[in-house]
Amino acid sequence: xxxxxxxxxxxxxxxxxxxxxxxxxxxxxxxxxxxxxxxxxxxxxxxxxxxxxxxxxxxxxxxxxxxxxxxxxxxxxxxxxxxxxxxxxxxxxxxxxxxxxxxxxxxxxxxxxxxxxxxxxxxxxxxxxxxxxxxxxxxxxxxxxxxxxxxxxxxxxxxxxxxxxxxxxxxxxxxxxxxxxxxxxxxxxxxxxxxxxxxxxxxxxxxxxxxxxxxxxxxxxxxxxxxxxxxxxxxxxxxxxxxxxxxxxxxxxxxxxxxxxxxxxxxx
Amino acid sequence: xxxxxxxxxxxxxxxxxxxxxxxxxxxxxxxxxxxxxxxxxxxxxxxxxxxxxxxxxxxxxxxxxxxxxxxxxxxxxxxxxxxxxxxxxxxxxxxxxxxxxxxxxxxxxxxxxxxxxxxxxxxxxxxxxxxxxxxxxxxxxxxxxxxxxxxxxxxxxxxxxxxxxxxxxxxxxxxxxxxxxxxxxxxxxxxxxxxxxxxxxxxxxxxxxxxxxxxxxxxxxxxxxxxxxxxxxxxxxxxxxxxxxxxxxxxxxxxxxxxxxxxxxxxxxxxxxxxxxxxxxx
Numbered sequence: 001x002x003x004x005x006x007x008x009x010x011x012x013x014x015x016x017x018x019x020x021x022x023x024x025x026x027x028x029x030x031x032x033x034x035x036x037x038x039x040x041x042x043x044x045x046x047x048x049x050x051x052x053x054x055x056x057x058x059x060x061x062x063x064x065x066x067x068x069x070x071x072x073x074x075x076x077x078x079x080x081x082x083x084x085x086x087x088x089x090x091x092x093x094x095x096x097x098x099x100x101x102x103x104x105x106x107x108x109x110x111x112x113x114x115x116x117x118x119x120x121x122x123x124x125x126x127x128x129x130x131x132x133x134x135x136x137x138x139x140x141x142x143x144x145x146x147x148x149x150x151x152x153x154x155x156x157x158x159x160x161x162x163x164x165x166x167x168x169x170x171x172x173x174x175x176x177x178x179x180x181x182x183x184x185x186x187x188x189x190x191x192x193x194x195x196x197x198x199x200x201x202x203x204x205x206x207x208x209x210x211x212x213x214x215x216x217x218x219x220x221x222x223x224x225x226x227x228x229x230x231x232x233x234x235x236x237x238x239x240x241x242x243x244x245x246x247x248x249x250x251x252x253x254x255x256x257x258x259x260x261x262x263x264x265x266x267x268x
Numbered sequence: 269x270x271x272x273x274x275x276x277x278x279x280x281x282x283x284x285x286x287x288x289x290x291x292x293x294x295x296x297x298x299x300x301x302x303x304x305x306x307x308x309x310x311x312x313x314x315x316x317x318x319x320x321x322x323x324x325x326x327x328x329x330x331x332x333x334x335x336x337x338x339x340x341x342x343x344x345x346x347x348x349x350x351x352x353x354x355x356x357x358x359x360x361x362x363x364x365x366x367x368x369x370x371x372x373x374x375x376x377x378x379x380x381x382x383x384x385x386x387x388x389x390x391x392x393x394x395x396x397x398x399x400x401x402x403x404x405x406x407x408x409x410x411x412x413x414x415x416x417x418x419x420x421x422x423x424x425x426x427x428x429x430x431x432x433x434x435x436x437x438x439x440x441x442x443x444x445x446x447x448x449x450x451x452x453x454x455x456x457x458x459x460x461x462x463x464x465x466x467x468x469x470x471x472x473x474x475x476x477x478x479x480x481x482x483x484x485x486x487x488x489x490x491x492x493x494x495x496x497x498x499x500x501x502x503x504x505x506x507x508x509x510x511x512x513x514x515x516x517x518x519x520x521x522x523x524x525x526x527x528x529x530x531x532x533x534x535x536x537x538x539x540x541x542x543x544x545x546x547x548x549x550x
Contacts, residue, residue, distance in 0.1 A: 073447050097448035102441055108315065111497035115441060118434040119449060125434055126311075126502040153496055154441070166445075179448070 023049045025093070025177055025209050029078035032062070032069050039065050042233045043078070047226075049176075050207040052200060054214045054224035056243075058252055061231040063213040064100065067179050070211070071097060082176055082209075093209075096175030098166045100183050100213075106155035112165050113137055113150050120172060144168045144198050159183055160191020167198065178202070180212040192216065196223045217244070217253075269412055272297055283521065291408045292521060298410045299513040299531075301418040302471060303483070305425050307509035309464055310484040311502060312433075314492060315440045319485045320371055321359065322464055324378035326477040328355030329469035331385035333402055338388050348469045355381060356465035360458050405476025407517065407527045414474075421470065428463060436460055437498070476528045486535035487512070493542035494549040508538050 030043035040062045047053050055063050069076040082093035104110075116137040117125040123133075134150075141147040144164040149157060157165065163183065170178060180199065187195070200223050203210050214220045220227060220240065227243040229236040229252065236248040243249055276284045276293050283289035313322050332351030336344025355377065363373045389399050435456050438446040443453045468480060475483060491504035516531030523530075 068444065071444060071448050073444060095448050097445060099442050099444050102445075104441060105315075105317070107492060108441075109492055109495035109497060109501040110315075110437065110441060114437065114498040118437040118441075121434065124430050125437060126429070126498045129499065151497070169445075170448075 023082070023084040023176070023207070023209070025049070026081040026083065027070075027078070028081065030066070030069065030080070031077040032065055032074055033077075034074070038232070040069070040076075040232060043230075045228060045234065045237070047209055047211065049209040050203055051225040052203050052210045052212060052223060053226045053228060054212045054220040055228045055230050056214055056217065056220060057230035057235075063230055064181055066230065067097075067181050067211070067213055070177075070179060071095060084176075093176035094173065096170030096178045098163065098170050098178075098180045100181040101159075102154065102162070102166075104154055108153065108155050110154050111151055112141070112146075112154065112157075115154060115165075116140070116169060116172075119169060140168045140172050141165065143171070145194065158191065159187040160195060163187065163191070163195055164198065167195070171202070174206065175208070177209040177211070180210065182212060182214050182216070192219060199223070269294075269415075281518070291410075292517075294410055294412060294415060295407045295517055295527070296514065298407060298415050298418055298474065299517050300510060301415065301422050302474070303487075303509040303513035304506050305418075305422050305467055306471075306483040307487050307506040308425055308429050308502070309460075309467060310486075310488040310509070311491075311505050312436055312440065312460060313464070313484050314488040315437070316460075318464075319481065320374050320378075321461070322468065322484050323481040324359065324374045324381070325352055325356055325461075325465050325468045326472065326480050327378045327381040327385070328352040328465065329472050330399075330402060330477055331355070331381045331388070332469065333399065333472075334385040334388040337399075338391065345470070345473075348472070349466055352465040352469045353462045356461040357458060360454070360461045364454050364457070402472055403477050404526055405472065405474050405479070405528045407474045410474055417470075421467070425463070425467070432456065432459060474528075476526070479528045479532045482532040482535060483509070486532065486539055490535070490539040490542045493539070493546040496549065508535065512538060 025045075025047040027043055027045040027047070030040060030045075031038070032040040043066065045053075055066065057063050065074065068074045070080060113129065113134065114125045117123070117129065117133060120136075121130075121133055123130065138147050138150060141150055144167050146161065146164045146168060149161055149165060152161075154162065154165075167180075170180075196219050199210060199212065202208055203225075212220075212224070214224075221244060224240055226237065227240050228234055229243050229246075229249055231252055235252065236243050236246050238246075273286070273290075273293055276296070277286055278284075283292045313319055329348050329352040332348030332355075333344045335351055336347030339347060359374060359377050362368075362377075363370050366373065386396070390396055435446070435451050438449065438451060439453045439456050446453050446456075464484075472480060487505045487509035488501075490508050491501050495501035495504050512531050512534040516534045517527050519525075519534075520527040520530040
């Protein structure tokens with residue numbers, strides 16, 4: 001990623017992100033209960049910026065719920081604290097969010113440009129497009145190698161393209177914390193690789209706190225700095241090797257892998 | 269208004285001559301003001317899959333009229349507006365609070381509203397027939413004062429669309445994404461629903477409840493077939509809407525039909541034409 005320039009916005013948001021490395025996010029005693037069902041409890045995490053933290057876990061482990069709670073969309077117990085060297089602790093970091101998918105009507109006449117203008121321009125996206133703003137959007141898309149998609153409709157993008165576009169959107173304005181909810185399926189291997197490479201260089205360039213919900217253990221092993229194994233609560237935190245070779249990981253995933261192997265065996 | 273009448277004299281129609289058919293000229297102006305209002309709001313109705321919702325709003329407005337009649341208002345418009353705004357807010361609130369499917373919530377409210385409206389309107393053995401006007405509507409009945417009101421409403425809607433459209437679009441693309449950018453999705457839904465409720469109620473007596481929803485849905489649905497971004501979408505929606513409005517009014521004059529439904533039939537024809545063309549623009 002050679003030239004993803006820090007936007008003025010990013011600096012107004014209060015930090016020299018590319019030089020500090022002294023910020024961190026503390027998730028304390030986090031819990032989510034919906035109705036009578038405890039979905040998450042006793043989540044305590046300390047996440048450093050400049051690190052790519054991947055959250056893995058079986059289906060229904062509460063991964064997406066954790067993201068939604070961090071976004072403030074679901075009521076939760078406990079606190080989310082964002083600490084920065086210059087400013088001390090404060091509770092409302094600027095959050096960039098890349099949703100799992102948009103659930104968008106695929107015929108919707110909303111272009112990539114429309115989405116960017118709607119998010120970052122005071123001027124209504126339905127009237128006219130201004131050259132200066134279009135140039136800005138192109139720059140931002142270039143950072144994720146998606147500038148050629150600017151006039152495409154959102155519904156006409158492939159899974160990987162959409163994800164990169166949403167990533168560029170989440171980086172504008174530059175957030176303190178980036179939450180990525182990776183799609184379960186629908187992205188080809190190349191797209192996946194490109195996405196992980198982009199995210200991976202972002203964390204170095206900007207010292208962002210990145211939390212990624214992932215379903216692809218292979219990608220996680222190669223790109224994540226730390227892995228959180230989640231199943232209703234945090235089962236294991238550590239480097240990829242530590243977590244992927246732990247007993248907890250084996251207990252959580254072995255059954256599923258065995259099943260997968262069996263069905264593959266049946267096919268043969 | 270005199271300027272408008274003068275302007276129309278250049279048209280080659282019998283009714284456009286000086287001193288002729290004032291109601292027709294008024295209706296034409298009303299259509300030109302009314303159709304863009306519906307077109308603009310309709311773009312978002314279709315974006316958000318709210319066509320069932322807007323239909324229900326009409327039912328709520330109808331109940332409002334019945335309540336107004338019961339309370340003894342001569343022109344029950346104000347009570348109808350209040351009732352349908354409350355109605356819209358309640359639907360949005362319950363949709364937000366409960367996990368019930370949106371269309372179930374709307375269905376519950378919509379059928380209750382119609383039943384309540386008919387119940388109140390016929391209470392004490394009263395005749396329902398006087399409410400028929402609201403079902404079919406009559407654009408030719410519009411007065412110059414009401415046209416003034418429409419012009420103001422159009423202006424308000426355009427300003428409204430300037431101020432809130434971007435936010436509404438993000439909410440319609442993905443509520444969580446909107447939330448992460450600090451947008452209070454619920455309140456934007458409420459604002460839009462209430463605006464819609466007011467417009468539907470105000471125009472009910474001119475267009476008629478039975479076909480009113482088509483004014484919202486059809487132009488946007490047609491434009492959606494061939495538009496590729498929001499600018500095209502808005503331009504086409506307004507263009508289709510105004511064109512069908514004017515053409516429908518003039519046709520209904522010559523073949524002597526109800527104006528509202530004539531316009532809707534033209535809109536439907538436009539829809540099917542664009543539907544046939546959609547692959548060329550995909």
